[in-house]
Amino acid sequence: ETGVTQSPTHLIKTRGQQVTLRCSSQSGHNTVSWYQQALGQGPQFIFQYYREEENGRGNFPPRFSGLQFPNYSSELNVNALELDDSALYLCASSLEPGVNTEAFFGQGTRLTVV
């Protein structure tokens, strides 16, 4: 158990819809990062939040957005869903940015867009 939980575990959405994925980080971890993992690929960095502010972003369009809350929970929002957004979405919590000695991952949310 990593102490990082994600919800829901599975989700099916229709193209064009919006989705919100949730993550509860380990207590005391101020940093949360979100990754997208397509089938057969390694995880790709979406963005990172530190103390409720975005602290870095990968090559993902603005329709991918996030929030981090004071209670160590966070959200990933995706608007105008496309078929290629189908993937496993992972959140990882760590103490501070750039200190990923042990970034603890949740079990992921499997998103299917039809």
Place this chain on the structure above:
Amino acid sequence: EDQVTQSPEALRLQEGESSSLNCSYTVSGLRGLFWYRQDPGKGPEFLFTLYSAGEEKEKERLKATLTKKESFLHITAPKPEDSATYLCAVLLGGGSQGNLIFGKGTKLSVKP
């Protein structure tokens, strides 16, 4: 462009047959290299962090090593429960805010 390449893509071993997985990287400002294990449908599980060339770390049947251009994950006398996808990731310095760049992974199957 920063890049992480893992080989082989898939590896099938008999129980007890030792082997190595490779992770080569071309990045600037490496701050650390990480190995994770991922079981199907689950999130990656942290195994090791290596920070400098020549460093080695061990955990049960696994041993990770690092050079200036690549890392190896050696598996000694593997068991069927070692079957999983092994991911390598690098942590960049500079203005990257600490995001990890992952390889595609090596899928390991160990047959009894």
